[in-house]
Amino acid sequence: MNEKKELAVAALRNGTVIDHIPSESLFKAVEMLGIANLDKSVTIGFNLASRRLGRKGIIKIADVELSPETVSRIAILAPTAVINTIRDYRVVEKRPVALPEEIVDQIVCNNPKCVTRNQPIPTRFNVVDRGPVRVRCHYCGHEAVGDQIVIK
Amino acid sequence: MANNSIVSINDLSKEEILKLLHTASLFEANPNRHILDGKVVATLFFEPSTRTRLSFETAANRLGARVIGFSDPAATSTAKGETLKDTIKMVSNYADLIVMRHYLEGAALYATEVTDVPVINAGDGAHQHPSQTMLDLYSILKTQGRLDDLTLTMVGDLKYGRTVHSLLMALSHFRVRFNFVACKELQMPREFIDFCGKNGIEYHESREFSPEIINSSDIIYMTRVQRERFTDLMEYERVKDLYNLNNAMLADSRPNLRILHPLPRVGEIAEDVDDNPKAYYFQQAKNGLYARQAMICRALGIEVTD
Ligand SMILES: [Zn+2]
Numbered sequence: 001m002n003e004k005k006e007l008a009v010a011a012l013r014n015g016t017v018i019d020h021i022p023s024e025s026l027f028k029a030v031e032m033l034g035i036a037n038l039d040k041s042v043t044i045g046f047n048l049a050s051r052r053l054g055r056k057g058i059i060k061i062a063d064v065e066l067s068p069e070t071v072s073r074i075a076i077l078a079p080t081a082v083i084n085t086i087r088d089y090r091v092v093e094k095r096p097v098a099l100p101e102e103i104v105d106q107i108v109c110n111n112p113k114c115v116t117r118n119q120p121i122p123t124r125f126n127v128v129d130r131g132p133v134r135v136r137c138h139y140c141g142h143e144a145v146g147d148q149i150v151i152k
Numbered sequence: 153m154a155n156n157s158i159v160s161i162n163d164l165s166k167e168e169i170l171k172l173l174h175t176a177s178l179f180e181a182n183p184n185r186h187i188l189d190g191k192v193v194a195t196l197f198f199e200p201s202t203r204t205r206l207s208f209e210t211a212a213n214r215l216g217a218r219v220i221g222f223s224d225p226a227a228t229s230t231a232k233g234e235t236l237k238d239t240i241k242m243v244s245n246y247a248d249l250i251v252m253r254h255y256l257e258g259a260a261l262y263a264t265e266v267t268d269v270p271v272i273n274a275g276d277g278a279h280q281h282p283s284q285t286m287l288d289l290y291s292i293l294k295t296q297g298r299l300d301d302l303t304l305t306m307v308g309d310l311k312y313g314r315t316v317h318s319l320l321m322a323l324s325h326f327r328v329r330f331n332f333v334a335c336k337e338l339q340m341p342r343e344f345i346d347f348c349g350k351n352g353i354e355y356h357e358s359r360e361f362s363p364e365i366i367n368s369s370d371i372i373y374m375t376r377v378q379r380e381r382f383t384d385l386m387e388y389e390r391v392k393d394l395y396n397l398n399n400a401m402l403a404d405s406r407p408n409l410r411i412l413h414p415l416p417r418v419g420e421i422a423e424d425v426d427d428n429p430k431a432y433y434f435q436q437a438k439n440g441l442y443a444r445q446a447m448i449c450r451a452l453g454i455e456v457t458d
Binding site for chain 2: 114118137141142
């Protein structure tokens, strides 16, 4: 790895680096991950140059590995993100987030008259478009796109 | 859905729609048949709708079924906080078919996921109401003799009117030209216009309910323009009478023209239209009985052949 690149963000011994987050989604991702309440050391990069995205965001969290549920929540916000798992300064796993066909119980339906908003029912959304992400409620048919999507 | 539930008109193929329409015509010829003797049909109206409930209950009764249920949820355990799931599970112990209306969107689809008893959606909020669409289709077929090569004009509230959206989707199986007549605030939503474009459906949008449009229509489908739909009340005052129909406007219309309306109407069709043979909205409502008899049989997996 290029040494200058490594210096751009503090080195991490163990933990997770979420890379290639679109800049406009970075702070939503920070909020969604509950970073303000975390006692781990966290480095956040905003508006970094990216060949793929133009400008990107990056989040480095020490001593935390993400659960599959958290990874799929990130996929909804930032479908371009790549999750790097770091152990002993080495990237042991590097995988792009994957947005499934159906997202179960992770999104709140924006339709106040939806049955899922008024009954104890897990929501189900179908991904109808991936760039930008557009989801459709399995029950009431309402669609939400991009930053209209409310994550539980 | 594992069974024959009918939640949305969009779940039905062209062949299934045509078969239901054919069955409805058999029931019109002979509505009283005891083919559901011993069956129990539950009508669960979590939201009151006397018109739709009476039509479904008459349909079930004329087929010989027993009807149980409620017409006002205030008198049931739902009012005490019972979940929809629990109510559906409880009723499933007693009934062979559930006909349900609910104020929440998606309620009927959810019900099909918690019971093996077939469900017919009799309206879920502003979402789906397939029996209305079936009776609309039946009325068009009966008065025109076909569903292809027709010009259908939709007038009034094309934005919030779920009946016009469902009818448009159902008619997309056939060759129909549409006129969408509405003011700016209530025009046909972009997604349905895009749908027409993508599927090669001929359509024309107009702000004006003009003689040219009236005189080239085979069906005029009128809807209510409601004051509460407007964010701009000045706009409402300006347009509220522009989409009303009176008898003089029909002077040069086609002989086969029929006027439809999902009812109840307010002022959008003048009383002087009622005696014109082209007024069809009262018979249209009656056709609901036959369409619902056909839907009940299909949901129960019963073939009707003659
Ligand atoms: Zn919904």
